[in-house]
Amino acid sequence: MSIKVIMCGLGAMGSGMARMIAEKQGIDIVAAIDASTEKKGKSLKDVLGINKYSEVIIRDDFENTIMNTEADVVLLAIDSFLEKVYPYIEFILKSKKNCITIAEEMAYPYTINQEISDKMNDIAKENDVTLLGTGVNPGFVLDTLVVVLSAACRKIEKIKAVRINDLSPFGTTVMKTQGVGLSEKEFYEGLEDGSIVGHIGFKQSIPLVAKALGITIDDIEELREPIISKTYRKTPYAEVKPGMVAGCRHIAYGKYKGEVLITMEHPQQVLPELENIKTGDYIEILGDPKLSLSILPETPGGIGTIALAVNMIPQVISASAGLKTMIDLPLPHGIENSFEDQVHYYNCQGVK
Amino acid sequence: MSIKVIMCGLGAMGSGMARMIAEKQGIDIVAAIDASTEKKGKSLKDVLGINKYSEVIIRDDFENTIMNTEADVVLLAIDSFLEKVYPYIEFILKSKKNCITIAEEMAYPYTINQEISDKMNDIAKENDVTLLGTGVNPGFVLDTLVVVLSAACRKIEKIKAVRINDLSPFGTTVMKTQGVGLSEKEFYEGLEDGSIVGHIGFKQSIPLVAKALGITIDDIEELREPIISKTYRKTPYAEVKPGMVAGCRHIAYGKYKGEVLITMEHPQQVLPELENIKTGDYIEILGDPKLSLSILPETPGGIGTIALAVNMIPQVISASAGLKTMIDLPLPHGIENSFEDQVHYYNCQGVK
Numbered sequence: 001m002s003i004k005v006i007m008c009g010l011g012a013m014g015s016g017m018a019r020m021i022a023e024k025q026g027i028d029i030v031a032a033i034d035a036s037t038e039k040k041g042k043s044l045k046d047v048l049g050i051n052k053y054s055e056v057i058i059r060d061d062f063e064n065t066i067m068n069t070e071a072d073v074v075l076l077a078i079d080s081f082l083e084k085v086y087p088y089i090e091f092i093l094k095s096k097k098n099c100i101t102i103a104e105e106m107a108y109p110y111t112i113n114q115e116i117s118d119k120m121n122d123i124a125k126e127n128d129v130t131l132l133g134t135g136v137n138p139g140f141v142l143d144t145l146v147v148v149l150s151a152a153c154r155k156i157e158k159i160k161a162v163r164i165n166d167l168s169p170f171g172t173t174v175m176k177t178q179g180v181g182l183s184e185k186e187f188y189e190g191l192e193d194g195s196i197v198g199h200i201g202f203k204q205s206i207p208l209v210a211k212a213l214g215i216t217i218d219d220i221e222e223l224r225e226p227i228i229s230k231t232y233r234k235t236p237y238a239e240v241k242p243g244m245v246a247g248c249r250h251i252a253y254g255k256y257k258g259e260v261l262i263t264m265e266h267p268q269q270v271l272p273e274l275e276n277i278k279t280g281d282y283i284e285i286l287g288d289p290k291l292s293l294s295i296l297p298e299t300p301g302g303i304g305t306i307a308l309a310v311n312m313i314p315q316v317i318s319a320s321a322g323l324k325t326m327i328d329l330p331l332p333h334g335i336e337n338s339f340e341d342q343v344h345y346y347n348c349q350g351v352k
Numbered sequence: 353m354s355i356k357v358i359m360c361g362l363g364a365m366g367s368g369m370a371r372m373i374a375e376k377q378g379i380d381i382v383a384a385i386d387a388s389t390e391k392k393g394k395s396l397k398d399v400l401g402i403n404k405y406s407e408v409i410i411r412d413d414f415e416n417t418i419m420n421t422e423a424d425v426v427l428l429a430i431d432s433f434l435e436k437v438y439p440y441i442e443f444i445l446k447s448k449k450n451c452i453t454i455a456e457e458m459a460y461p462y463t464i465n466q467e468i469s470d471k472m473n474d475i476a477k478e479n480d481v482t483l484l485g486t487g488v489n490p491g492f493v494l495d496t497l498v499v500v501l502s503a504a505c506r507k508i509e510k511i512k513a514v515r516i517n518d519l520s521p522f523g524t525t526v527m528k529t530q531g532v533g534l535s536e537k538e539f540y541e542g543l544e545d546g547s548i549v550g551h552i553g554f555k556q557s558i559p560l561v562a563k564a565l566g567i568t569i570d571d572i573e574e575l576r577e578p579i580i581s582k583t584y585r586k587t588p589y590a591e592v593k594p595g596m597v598a599g600c601r602h603i604a605y606g607k608y609k610g611e612v613l614i615t616m617e618h619p620q621q622v623l624p625e626l627e628n629i630k631t632g633d634y635i636e637i638l639g640d641p642k643l644s645l646s647i648l649p650e651t652p653g654g655i656g657t658i659a660l661a662v663n664m665i666p667q668v669i670s671a672s673a674g675l676k677t678m679i680d681l682p683l684p685h686g687i688e689n690s691f692e693d694q695v696h697y698y699n700c701q702g703v704k
Contacts, residue, residue, distance in 0.1 A: 020506045023506075023507070136504060140503065140504060144500065144503075144683065145500065145501075147683050147685045148496065148497065148500050148683055148684060148685065149497075149647075150685045150686035151492065151496075151659065151660055151663050151664075151683075151684035151685050151686060152488060152492060152651045152652075152655070152656040152659050152660060152686075153659055153663075153686040154372045154375075154655060154658060154659045154662075154686075155375070155686070155688075156686045156688055212683065212685045213685055213686050213687065213688050213689075214687055214688045214689025214690070214693065214694065215688050215689075216689075285686075287686070288655065289651070289652045289655050289656075291647060291651060292647065292648055293645065293646070293647045294645070294646055294648075295501075295643060295644065295645045296644055296646075299504045299641070299643060300504075300641045303504070303506060303640065303641050304504040304641075306506065307503065307504050307505055307506045308503055308504060310506075311503050311505075312503075319702075320701070320702030320703070320704070321702070322701070322702060324701070326683070327682065327683050327685070328682060328698075328701050328703050329682060329683075329703075330679065330680060330681060330682060331496065331499050331500055331503075331564065331678070331679050331681075331683065332500060332503035333499045333500065333502045333503050333564045333565055333679070334502035334503060334504075334505040334506075334507070334508045334565050334637075334639070335565065335566055336507075336508055336565050336566045336567050337565075337566025337567075337568075338566070341566065342566065346680075349672070349674070349676070349680050350671075350672030350673070350674060350704055351672070351680050351681075351704055352672070352702055352703055352704035
């Protein structure tokens with residue numbers, strides 16, 4: 001029997017997941033939920049052009065749909081923050097359905113709210129289902145890949161991981177949260193009033209890496225500064241004149257007793273190549289041996305997040321009950337055969 | 353209680369594992385076995401300079417030592433080939449001890465001998481223990497890393513993975529099996545008579561990747577050719593004049609109905625930088641998206657194998673019973689805290 005999925009949230013990410021699933025074998029979308037009034041009542045064929053799902057009608061009644069639809073897993077793509085997604089997650093778990101969310105804070109929610117995290121773990125266990133937060137970052141580039149690379153090390157002293165990307169494909173919301181096009185003064189005001197957030201994920205990636213590797217961290221310090229452009233940069237959603245802000249250089253330090261053990265940098269700007277900056281993912285482990293990994297250009301953010309969420313479905317369905325992170329499950333990977341066969345494989349292997 | 357390890361085989365790899373373990377917490381070597389008459393009766397302090405283990409006396413009576421020593425896991429580093437290690441593995445499993453081996457063929461033994469593989473799986477299950485084959489390659493660079501990278505892909509069409517290394521640190525045995533210093537004619541004679549083997553691992557890495565990703569392969573074709581040197585190359589164990597063989601370019605193709613889906617290349621030679629060849633690990637996934645990863649210089653072979661074998665101990669001890677591969681266990685990673693705490697973590701998480 002095919003894996004049954006409920007899509008919850010049909011923004012850019014949720015829509016992408018639905019399109020990806022439509023191309024895959026042994027997996028089907030059985031229901032779709034979105035809060036927008038324009039989508040309500042239309043089919044996935046009408047809204048996303050997925051012919052296969054002409055009979056999946058988009059609904060806005062979250063509770064009824066979750067409760068009354070038989071499904072193996074709910075893909076939740078509605079928000080970045082733990083407290084925003086928590087009520088939805090609670091309901092999904094209590095309806096005895098596994099849940100994968102791309103809410104960034106859910107990649108490792110313990111640093112955000114230990115109490116809610118413990119509660120989610122308890123509810124998942126009581127209902128014998130599994131909960132995972134994943135995505136490209138947090139969830140993959142600055143944590144999973146760092147963790148896996150370290151397997152070839154006898155000793156790890158320090159870690160530096162950098163992700164340099166290009167915000168050009170993104171729309172106005174992202175431009176605003178990264179301060180693109182602002183003056184330096186406006187950027188700092190935006191930091192102050194919370195409208196500029198930079199990257200959401202360091203509080204997840206750093207503890208994930210530290211926990212997996214057994215590195216003790218007692219402080220995570222974050223630094224956000226404007227990337228002042230020397231050149232004129234223009235995208236469909238942003239214009240940056242020389243001297244104005246091209247994006248946000250967000251850096252985080254995982255420290256122990258004042259010493260920096262893990263450094264993560266994620267400068268996000270439009271068109272970095274105009275100033276000869278190569279986009280890419282860079283991981284350096286200082287240890288024995290020293291290892292330097294790069295992915296050039298960088299793992300694409302949107303596609304990567306979509307792929308991670310969908311590709312982790314078999315591991316999540318097969319896992320033991322509870323709140324999991326990427327370090328608790330078997331290797332993530334792309335899937336070209338049937339999702340059902342993947343679940344069957346993990347079950348036969350006794351993999352949890 | 354600390355994890356108890358029996359070291360079996362104290363060549364370069366086994367000795368390296370013993371030294372690594374001596375530096376780690378929550379893990380101890382409780383016995384050491386080696387067939388060499390020179391080492392017999394001496395302590396790990398005498399032979400390897402590990403002061404901590406002055407009371408671990410090296411023995412050559414494998415069966416007695418395995419049977420009469422209480423231990424959680426045996427690290428087996430004695431040979432590359434399934435049929436050579438199988439009798440040892442069988443005995444270890446029947447003594448109800450987990451086993452990690454760096455025998456290359458054990459990274460995925462099914463392509464070598466399905467019957468023995470099934471038997472090992474059965475014996476492991478009957479005795480409630482776990483068996484894993486790992487190492488830097490096969491086990492990590494050309495399989496685990498490829499598998500993990502693919503998680504960011506919606507679709508995978510073809511894969512190419514290349515590992516370019518420098519054989520200079522190795523001794524005469526490796527020089528001979530790679531044909532270093534021979535004439536082209538002697539190289540082909542060596543291939544013919546089996547004295548030149550190239551890389552052992554493609555028959556493991558290709559099926560591991562294919563299986564994880566659900567890519568069907570019906571043939572693995574291997575090609576070995578001499579790397580003819582244009583320059584004079586000299587190492588402590590080899591001399592290569594221009595026109596002679598600097599090493600073996602070993603290539604393997606994973607095919608389906610004649611079409612190559614997975615290509616793996618591992619040219620092994622001494623001092624490739626003399627001809628401006630950069631050593632490194634290179635993975636390219638052609639799909640959606642296309643991803644290009646490199647590790648420069650390459651993940652070191654010896655240290656990497658030592659690290660992988662030791663770092664996988666917690667996952668193996670916590671795993672469900674049976675013959676496992678790297679795609680069945682939680683993320684591999686380096687360990688800076690206590691090995692015992694790592695096992696405790698996996699047990700608490702219900703990870704198998």
